[in-house]
Amino acid sequence: MRLVIARCSVDYSGRLDAHLPEATRLIMVKADGCVAIHADGGAYKPLNWMNAPNTLNIDDSTWTVANPKGETLTITLFEVLSDVDAELGEDPGLQKDGVEAHLQELLAARPESIEDGLRLVRREYPTAIGPVDLLCRDADDGVVAVEVKRRGEIDGVEQLSRYIERLELDSTLGDVRGVFVAQVVKPQARVLAESRGFRWVEVDYDDLRGLRPDELRLF
Amino acid sequence: MRLVIARCSVDYSGRLDAHLPEATRLIMVKADGCVAIHADGGAYKPLNWMNAPNTLNIDDSTWTVANPKGETLTITLFEVLSDVDAELGEDPGLQKDGVEAHLQELLAARPESIEDGLRLVRREYPTAIGPVDLLCRDADDGVVAVEVKRRGEIDGVEQLSRYIERLELDSTLGDVRGVFVAQVVKPQARVLAESRGFRWVEVDYDDLRGLRPDELRLF
DNA sequence: ACTTCGATGTCGTTT
DNA sequence: AAACGACGTCGAAGT
Numbered sequence: 427m428r429l430v431i432a433r434c435s436v437d438y439s440g441r442l443d444a445h446l447p448e449a450t451r452l453i454m455v456k457a458d459g460c461v462a463i464h465a466d467g468g469a470y471k472p473l474n475w476m477n478a479p480n481t482l483n484i485d486d487s488t489w490t491v492a493n494p495k496g497e498t499l500t501i502t503l504f505e506v507l508s509d510v511d512a513e514l515g516e517d518p519g520l521q522k523d524g525v526e527a528h529l530q531e532l533l534a535a536r537p538e539s540i541e542d543g544l545r546l547v548r549r550e551y552p553t554a555i556g557p558v559d560l561l562c563r564d565a566d567d568g569v570v571a572v573e574v575k576r577r578g579e580i581d582g583v584e585q586l587s588r589y590i591e592r593l594e595l596d597s598t599l600g601d602v603r604g605v606f607v608a609q610v611v612k613p614q615a616r617v618l619a620e621s622r623g624f625r626w627v628e629v630d631y632d633d634l635r636g637l638r639p640d641e642l643r644l645f
Numbered sequence: 646m647r648l649v650i651a652r653c654s655v656d657y658s659g660r661l662d663a664h665l666p667e668a669t670r671l672i673m674v675k676a677d678g679c680v681a682i683h684a685d686g687g688a689y690k691p692l693n694w695m696n697a698p699n700t701l702n703i704d705d706s707t708w709t710v711a712n713p714k715g716e717t718l719t720i721t722l723f724e725v726l727s728d729v730d731a732e733l734g735e736d737p738g739l740q741k742d743g744v745e746a747h748l749q750e751l752l753a754a755r756p757e758s759i760e761d762g763l764r765l766v767r768r769e770y771p772t773a774i775g776p777v778d779l780l781c782r783d784a785d786d787g788v789v790a791v792e793v794k795r796r797g798e799i800d801g802v803e804q805l806s807r808y809i810e811r812l813e814l815d816s817t818l819g820d821v822r823g824v825f826v827a828q829v830v831k832p833q834a835r836v837l838a839e840s841r842g843f844r845w846v847e848v849d850y851d852d853l854r855g856l857r858p859d860e861l862r863l864f
Numbered sequence: 865a866c867t868t869c870g871a872t873g874t875c876g877t878t879t
Numbered sequence: 880a881a882a883c884g885a886c887g888t889c890g891a892a893g894t
Contacts (some may be wrong), residue, residue, distance in 0.1 A: 427671060427685045429648055431731045441872040442743035450733045452646060454671075458686040466646045469678040471697045472888060473739050475689045508729050512650045514669045517684035520692050523662045526885065555799070555833050556883070558835035584803055588837070595840075660887040689866065690874060775868075831882070
């Protein structure tokens, strides 16, 4: 990784056109050829960037980055304040815990934690507009479509609406009931879900993972 | 901005939990207090980060970043290979050209490029749930609501649906026809648009800008 | 402050 | 490779 701090101006031409006037910035060049131009503030997103795969051409004080799609990034250097190069090596990578896929797995293994008597028919049940998270049958053998989100917001309810519309059109399933499941269901999402005739359920991630004893649920 | 290259391990706890095993990485600390941990590859997104506002506490080889929401990032340093500090100053900011707003302008100036005989009534026509991109009348004087996107995906069709529902409720416009316009309309968006009774149209940004001669369209 | 929506989104997964 | 949805999305604009 090479880190250059320099007074520079930058031009990008590609999916849009963008220009950065002369100022002091960080230019970060990674081992895979990615280039990013950072200011001294504003979260982690760079002002300009170019992702791999691309080619970096350094001609005196003009750096030109080009990729196969025909996008170009041109950096003009006026004064270099610092220039550091270091070999970092491969990164072992990030371990995450607590994302939606995990939540869906846990619910698929224990559909009864959503509603008494609920049985899983299929995970990721396919429709023309995408897969339904969980397709189930309830205690009365009715078809139930379950949408799982980590955070339950309006978009998720819209998604469930579309799936149910599709399921009722495309199949011989007949009436399909909707259930919206999330760790937290936002007030607006509750209102919309109810107005669409869906149940909404909040579940606890730690409970599902079995970190808390099941007995606690009996109370 | 402070740039430290070091062998380190990192733990994040907040919206999820994540762990980075010991390896050599870049730690970037910006003037506003943001911290980002970068590997030597993988686009511009850091492996871990913490945005402002937050507090950075450096205690020997353990750095702790905490924000008001209770999220924490803990960095344990094993070996520092490089440590650079520089004053960058304010950035004058990025100038952009070619985003959705621009596309909408061009279409407003030439509604007939969407559909023969289409005339603009108003751009950003207001409704209770937000402005409709273009409100038009067609060759038969029927009301047409146009939603403009750079890339046409399902969300955009949903947005158009909500606007039309509103327009038909709130006004004396009567039936409103929907047209979904984008540079590229994705297959799922096509299906949904058609099932809602909307037309979808793909337009070319360069054509609209007039970079290609109009005569080309005659063939 | 909160919500909505665009983005050179980026990233992973599946087709 | 293309499409599709999730994201610790980020960030700006409007309320």
